[in-house]
Amino acid sequence: MKSFSALFSAIDATTSTTAKIAHLAAYFQSAPEPDRVWCIALFSGRRPKRAVTTTKLTEWATEAAGIAPWLFEESYAVTGDLAETIALLLPPPEGTIHLTLTEAIKEVQSLHAEEDAQRKARVLALWATLPEDQRLVFNKLLTGGFRLGVSRKLMTRALAQATGLDEATLAHRLMGAWEPASTPWDAFTEEASEDVSRPYPFALAHGLEGAPESLGAPEEWQAEWKWDGIRGQIIVRNGALHIWSRGEELMTDRFPEFAPLPDFLPNGTVLDGEIVAWDGSKPLPFAALQTRIGRKSVTKKALSEAPAHFLAYDLLETGGTDLRSAPLSRRRAKLDRLLATLPSTLPISPSPLVPFTSWESLAEARAKAREAQAEGLMLKRRESPYFIGRKKGDWWKWKLDPLTIDAVMIYAQAGHGRRANLFTDFTFAVRDGNSLVPFTKAYSGLTDAEFREITQWVRKNTLERFGPVRSVPAHHVFEIAFEGIQRSTRHKSGVALRFPRMLRWRHDKTPDQADTLAHLHELLAQYG
Amino acid sequence: MTPVLTFTDKGIYCPAGDFFIDPWKRVDRALITHGHADHARPGMGRYLATEAALPVMSMRLGTIQAEGIRYGERRRIGDATVSFHPAGHVPGSAQIRVEVGGEIWVVSGDYKIENDGFSEPFEPVTCHSFITESTFGLPVFRWEPQAHIAAQLSRWWATNAAEVRVSFLGAYSLGKAQRLLSMLDPAQGPILTHSAIEATNDVLRAQGYALPPTQRITPETDRKAQSGAIILCPPSALGSAWAKRFGPSSEAMASGWMRLRGIRRRRGADTGFVISDHADWPGLLSAIKDTSAENIYVTHGYTDIFARHLTELGLNAAVVPTEFGGETGADAPELEGEA
């Protein structure tokens, strides 16, 4: 793990993409093969399953550090990262043990089978003997939270550099269900044996800033609704169904509605589209689908209240042939023909095209997106291939402008990690007669300079402290943007917002000019 | 009985001697622990500081009416007896001991325990009440011995030189920069300095502090011919247009805050060397123990946390009220001298 920790530090230390790729490529060329495979796994989101709860880890680390639990909590609040806090608080190691990355991961995985007392003894022993500079990575493996600012794309590029193979080929081979522990290195470097469940890398869109006129002639483009659901690939091969999320989670069992598809779709079919909860003619709000996510088993109630439906917008494979290099117009025509043959009782339909003749008429259509339960429009170039990842030029999302409301800041809380010393998490209220009703929290949208300014103000104007939270006088007004609004019984205000963030600091407004609870409820009635 | 020292809106005040220590508003008589901007402010009627601290103070504050005092020398001011004792923080830095009618208080100023071989090493002073800083009063802050950091620094410099890059090292211009310079081996390559740092170097060299030879960067400096060099500069110069003119480079920041990954990333330097002129957590605790003080006043940093911990250790600890102490700890990484 020495060289992997060194890799971690080297990547962490640089902001240069080229340097990060060079460090990774060097690792792929020099590390033992099983470690390389684990490195690919860790940087493509396949981290080992968490073996110990954070509560236990915290307890053991506090004990090993010989400090009071509250002092651990304070340290964690400043550091913002559990793995790092533990690494910093442990006393210097007593001996040294040398583990490869693969051995360290095996250690972590073998903890699953142990009783708590054994787990504790093993973790404490490793903490006491692992060299200090390897603790952080080891703790990251333990906590399962392995994030490093290395995108999968960047890792794939490094892998391409190290192996001399084509990036697109590698991106495809890295998809799907492979187990790091049992996958040999040459599964990536040699012509792969066919994995029937393997999805294609998803094509992703960029947000369109400004008007679409800059895209050129309207007839070169196709428009679809941008759905607020779960992006997914439906794969039928060898008579079996596989459904993948964009995060490469296999979701087949989560959506039993789609189980009949292999009886109707020919083998060698791959569809790209959106899973939504369906009211019979259009999607239900995302919240309906949300009730089904995160649950292990799907209840009868969920099946009847939030039935899943697949809105297909692309055909990536047909008859076992990879269609991705064909132009969108051809893929779409084939998709429509294929879906037209299916019985209408199946929970699948083409995501409708939004007709338009000019950019002005498209803008009018976009304004009606909320009625269609859509977030806006997708613009796709008719001639475009199905590309890998986020590439500028061929696909654009043209989202609706967010809903906004002017609100008063009433509580502030310090941020974590990068923003450990700044107040960044705020609670906002709307006016209701003479009182203020809190309705949302938001913690992004301001510049670092603005966060510094508000931090100074919070320090000078703290009214009361509730642990890490400080109440402040109602003084500053912010424009809060959000994507959706729902009724909520858990909040005093009666509403819950989707993706709230600070759009602007309204220095020009005083608290009595902030919006009211009544206005919030009007928005709920209109868009909820 | 009036306490020996009180906390006022102008700073720490001694009623028996009618003087202030490190005041932040204009007062007639100020005793100054050291030359950092958050301790030595302009506009005081009279200044008293160690002889070793005065030259830098004069450079920074211009013409001031100032008097020097030797370490350990006792001086009577009104009904108080004061003396200055090495704080190990930067050259000339002191803790200030104030005795009134047998009652002894000590104001730590900023301090560190490790002897850096450059500043006058810290000396514990026995007292009844100790006013301590707590910049790094959180157990995550623990420093490695200076020799380890010197080795890391040398390796970093050597790697950059081998890859034909300039090594930019960001450090505060009074204290930290000179300490780092004293850790470098001039045989390893040319050592260049930003003029802000070299100005302080000149003053300290004239006082007799030993620094390796350095070259001040001037408009005439050939910026493309320095690839094996190390350049000491203020943190604000890292990544600036000024720095970019030197061609390919690596940038490192030397500060205790570099212990935290989040702050390391916020600063945007490639490398962070964890080295501070303030005491780490174990250092603060050992310093407090060595004073034998029963009353501890905590200022400057993680005050609430540190005071609570001291209370749990059975000491009589209190936080110096925010409006007096200034809640600088949280912004400290951006401030001079706070690293």
Ligand SMILES: [Zn+2]
């Ligand atoms: Zn200070």
Ligand SMILES: [Zn+2]
């Ligand atoms: Zn200082």
